[in-house]
Amino acid sequence: MNNVLSIHSTDLTSSRYRGLGRNHRPGTMVGRTPVLRISQPFCDDESGFWAKLEGFNPGGMKDRPAMYMVERGRARGDLRPGARVIESTSGTLGLGLALAGTVYGHPVTLVADPGMEPIMHRMLSAFGADIQVVSEPHPEGGWQQARRERVAELLAQYPHSWYPDQYNNPDNVDAYQDLALELHAQLGAIDVLVCSVGTGGHSAGVARVLREFNPDMRLIGVDTIGSTIFGQPAATRLMRGLGSSIYPSNVDYAAFDEVHWVGPAEAVWACRTLAATHYASGGWSVGAVALVAGWVARNHSTDTTIAAVFPDGPQRYFDTVYNDDYCREHHLLNGPPPEEPAVISHPSEQVVSSWTRCLKVVDPVRSGR
The missing domain is CATH 3.40.50.1100 (Rossmann fold)
Known part of the structure; x- marks a missing residue:
């Protein structure tokens, strides 16, 4: 030891x-x-x-919650077969969701901000995720709140899409x-x-x-x-x-x-x-x-x-x-x-x-x- x-x-x-x-x-x-x-x-x-x-x-530690949240969403019927997964991320959860999308057959859209490293952006794209980058921070909630608001817009745009909400999902x-x-x-x-x-x-x-x-x-x-x-x-x-x-x-x-x-x-x-x-x-x-x-x-x-x-x-x-x-x-x-x-x-x-x-x-x- x-x-x-x-x-x-x-x-x-x-x-x-x-x-x-x-x-x-x-x-x-x-x-x-x-x-x-x-x-x-x-x-x-x-x-x-x-x-x-x-x-x-x-992809790191957040492979665990990404896989599990997708599994539980599917089991409850919240995430329909083939539906799009949309989430805000600074990078690591995005890798996990790209993995889960590959395993379970879901397209993945990730909302990031300019602070995401170029290598992470390129790798997420290579793993098949669609990356959207917000341009301005929220005046009170910063980049995270700006990303979450963009997620809400995308959820309205894509019927039957699903939001794991890593910040509040038990x-x-x-x-x-x-x-x-x-x-x-x-x-x-x-x-x-x-x-x-x-x-x-x-x-x-x-x-x-x-x-x-x-x-x-x-x-x-x-x-x-x-x-x-x-x-x-x-x-x-x-x-x-x-x-x-x-x-x-x-x-x-x-x-x-x-x-x-x-x-x-x-x-x-x-x-x-x-x-x-x-x-x-x-x-x-x-x-x-x-x-x-x-x-x-x-x-x-x-x-x-x-x-x-x-x-x-x-x-x-x-x-x-x-x-x-x-x-x-x-x-x-x-x-x-x-x-x-x-x-x-x-x-x-x-x-x-x-x-x-x-x-x-x-x-x-x-x-x-």
Whole structure:
């Protein structure tokens, strides 16, 4: 268990993919991802955390909810055979929906914004998805709300089309049962779970299942600066894949024990350091989660089982996180982050601009923020 580079996989085969048959082999590639032990330089060799490498899925972690939401929509009759699937995405869910469209025979239209990386746009098109890009952010809800309004227009345009609504669809939460069961099979009872938060699906779904095995498990949420999810004001966000300028109903605020906000330069350092020391990395969410999980490992005893979900791999970020020119342009090559985060007592105490921790987790909608 202390071998830094040991990789564990599981022989669990999801029941939801078992029956797809010879003609649906793409769907069987989802799930059963390995875990990797991470230690130095995030923490010392005696401590460490386990990273669930969801980048081993064909398109990343969101293959799981994309496949499941489509399956459940079909089972309920909400999604008719051959009907068009229309969704808003910053990229990763789009890959999953393109996969689901291939498996189940649905055309897919994805609404993105100019922040989507060119490589992601090209790959989604290659996988058969129709990409629509909004040109202006919503004055209050930013790019996400602008995308959602375009989705509403397209739903009216295409009869019988179907909208998964990843931000509010409870199937997005239920889809992560398999991920949680894989983690338990690989690691046993987990003491601390570290998850990035965007739609809120995987943090809610994984934590709910893992707490059936260990009710005392702590859940730590990782957000980006400029995100409104945990009560900070909306601001321009460089990081993609985590954070939000709207309030997804799938975020289970009561499940979190604390939240950390991470800045893009800190995430870039973590992404590149992971690549250089463990030959495994990913994008903004992976870097932010690794930074926080390393801090958790440094501040807990060596017998604490810490799991961190790495949502994707590095491929879509070659023009951003791993591009020196891009990083210099955005002042992201600032060296190692501080050993400890700043601490605030309440999300409304101040606007955070770098790695910051808060033990008070609030639901901004219910609290009136």
